[in-house]
Amino acid sequence: MTDAKARQQDTLFVTSLEKGMRILEAFSEDKTELGLGDLVKVTGLEKSAAQRYANTLYELGYLEKNSETRRFSPSVKYLEMAYSYLWADYLAQLAMPRLIDLSRQTSQTINMAEPIGTDIIYVVRMPNHRTNFGASAIGRRVPALVASSGRVILSRQSDQAIRDAVSNWPTRQYTQRTTMDRGAILDNILVAREKGYCTTQGQVLPDEVNVAAPICSIEGIPVGAIHCSLPSIRWTIERAEAEIAPLVVEAAQSIVPSR
Amino acid sequence: MTDAKARQQDTLFVTSLEKGMRILEAFSEDKTELGLGDLVKVTGLEKSAAQRYANTLYELGYLEKNSETRRFSPSVKYLEMAYSYLWADYLAQLAMPRLIDLSRQTSQTINMAEPIGTDIIYVVRMPNHRTNFGASAIGRRVPALVASSGRVILSRQSDQAIRDAVSNWPTRQYTQRTTMDRGAILDNILVAREKGYCTTQGQVLPDEVNVAAPICSIEGIPVGAIHCSLPSIRWTIERAEAEIAPLVVEAAQSIVPSR
DNA sequence: CACCTTGTATTATATTATAATACAGCGTAC
DNA sequence: GTACGCTGTATTATAATATAATACAAGGTG
Incomplete structure (x- = not known):
């Protein structure tokens, strides 16, 4: 059984949180601004999942959103x-x-x-x-x-x-x-x-x-x-x-x- | 309708992620090591919720766990x-x-x-x-x-x-x-x-x-x-x-x- | 030793995340 | 100038998953 499989069956492991953290971690040295499509590529999440998790992090203030490009970037909360x-x-x-x-x-x-x-x-x-x-x-x-x-x-x-x-x-x-x-x-x-x-x-x-x-x-x-x-x-x-x-x-x- | 209520009805807002972030944010200048009970106090989550979210963050490597005191603290992932x-x-x-x-x-x-x-x-x-x-x-x-x-x-x-x-x-x-x-x-x-x-x-x-x-x-x-x-x-x-x-x-x- | 407080583990239930899909807006190219 | 492809956005019925309750175990303290 893989780690991922084992976790899915562990009721103490909240997979939704894991997905959210995947979004948080998507940003890095060379990925400072990511659109929805980029997030899908980097995290491997479904488009709708990336949408919901990125939006949630945005509402919580962890991500900024460039209102022109619609791309996300890390907010000062990271600091x-x-x-x-x-x-x-x-x-x-x-x-x-x-x-x-x-x-x-x-x-x-x-x-x-x-x-x-x-x-x-x-x-x-x-x-x-x-x-x-x-x-x-x-x-x-x-x-x-x-x-x-x-x-x-x-x-x-x-x-x-x-x-x-x-x-x-x-x-x-x-x-x-x-x-x-x-x-x-x-x-x-x-x-x-x-x-x-x-x-x-x-x-x-x-x-x-x-x-x-x-x-x-x-x-x-x-x-x-x-x-x-x-x-x-x-x-x-x-x-x-x-x-x-x-x-x-x-x-x-x-x-x-x-x- | 309060913010919290509005969010609960917003299908683009993943409340599970919010709860996880509450745990991440529980640690601060004067709260560097928190047990499960402390997390409940600081975050306002249910005991079982705090348990599941803290455990998830631990498994993902965001939290350390002192194996004696069973208390959590932020890991280097924060950095x-x-x-x-x-x-x-x-x-x-x-x-x-x-x-x-x-x-x-x-x-x-x-x-x-x-x-x-x-x-x-x-x-x-x-x-x-x-x-x-x-x-x-x-x-x-x-x-x-x-x-x-x-x-x-x-x-x-x-x-x-x-x-x-x-x-x-x-x-x-x-x-x-x-x-x-x-x-x-x-x-x-x-x-x-x-x-x-x-x-x-x-x-x-x-x-x-x-x-x-x-x-x-x-x-x-x-x-x-x-x-x-x-x-x-x-x-x-x-x-x-x-x-x-x-x-x-x-x-x-x-x-x-x-x- | 009894008690209390801590963390841990399990389960049936329904709440909540889900994936699919449709829509809108924009730029590009033909 | 229109059609196409590419973004991001919004809505839904469905089932998967988070949930709260609760029982248990393990230390610590009086």
Whole structure:
């Protein structure tokens, strides 16, 4: 029995709600404005279902509607949800003051990421140089194997977990320089384990050098990472290791979530 | 006929989805972890309904469940929604590079806010000094009459609109110094209209001086504001006007959304 | 130990979501 | 200039699905 089938027979699972969430989720980086037909394509719902659910979300204020094009787009309610989340995220609250300090100390772009399945997600972003918009927006997911934050979080896992992840987790080619060679990724992770931080170059964005250090719970379990982005025009990996890495590591180590 | 009644008879309005959204919205600044009973209280749903909808959202990955306390809390999916929103927000994308520059120039906390009904909502936050956590989280709503950003946006509206807002819009006492005198608020807005920026002190947080300037569309309609927060230990309003206001105004004026 | 409050699971019932379909409005092309 | 295809919108009878009640289990507290 498939998941979907199992759910249909579960009286505690409300399929109508699922369909509504499909509409909410239809919008993304490259789908910012969708008409009814687009929603049908993206969600796989029937036309009449898409109509009713989109209309409901519109009436509830989750979707805006361009009165000329009749297309929907996410409303600011999407942002309010982030606010609710952040208050529930103990790590974000604990880390925030240290991240602010680090941002001031380095005058560079500072991020905090948390692991989520095979990805990491950026929870705090403090841009300090102009960059791609997506790189300064909260809530972005990137495969853990690609991001320095993801790799440094993995570096604190068991050998077994690392090898499993490096073999099986997805990657994605963001730039020409994104490493698709899993052997090289493994090496990078193992070096990170030795050094206590991970450095990468041009993995997600071209022309960026990254330094990431893990945030670990009192039991030593990696629960997040701090990550500093540097423009590679002015920074080499060597210079980043010398000048930035110690600060990032220190900041990350000063954050020890106990719950 | 009430709204609720009207909706029930509207076949295009899916009440099940509404109930689900009630659960999603139950979590907030001070309600970060809710058990089933709490959800019933907050949402007004029946116990069995709360059960089914919360369970559905849990299965869909929107809610986490603490396996000891059995309480729900928002998952990181709440954050992903913010990411989708930001890509749909033309103003945020347009403003981001200028905000980064301004943050570097001033080395102070920079925010961008947008009006939403009688509130403003913070869309971009770039903290540069330690502060209250809520003040560095995206998605926060504050009554427009209280926030310097809200007032400066109002200052670009018609006399009629200003007077209407000052008389009728809600306010809230965040600090001991929050101005509850609507006459004083009106004066502050009218001064802002003259000067082109709005200064406030201790309205939302104690010990903060704020300077805000409006972002206007090509037609002159205020669509947002840039706002700089300064610790009042080191900043007076006078110094902020002299050193910070020109930079904030310049940044805001350099952003001219054309759609 | 008794009680109360919490979350969980089940069921028959009818409320509510459904899919089909018809309609209207608009732009395009022939 | 008219016909066509493409949008989004509105209405219905039907049955599928959400429902509320209720019973049960599991902790916690007096």
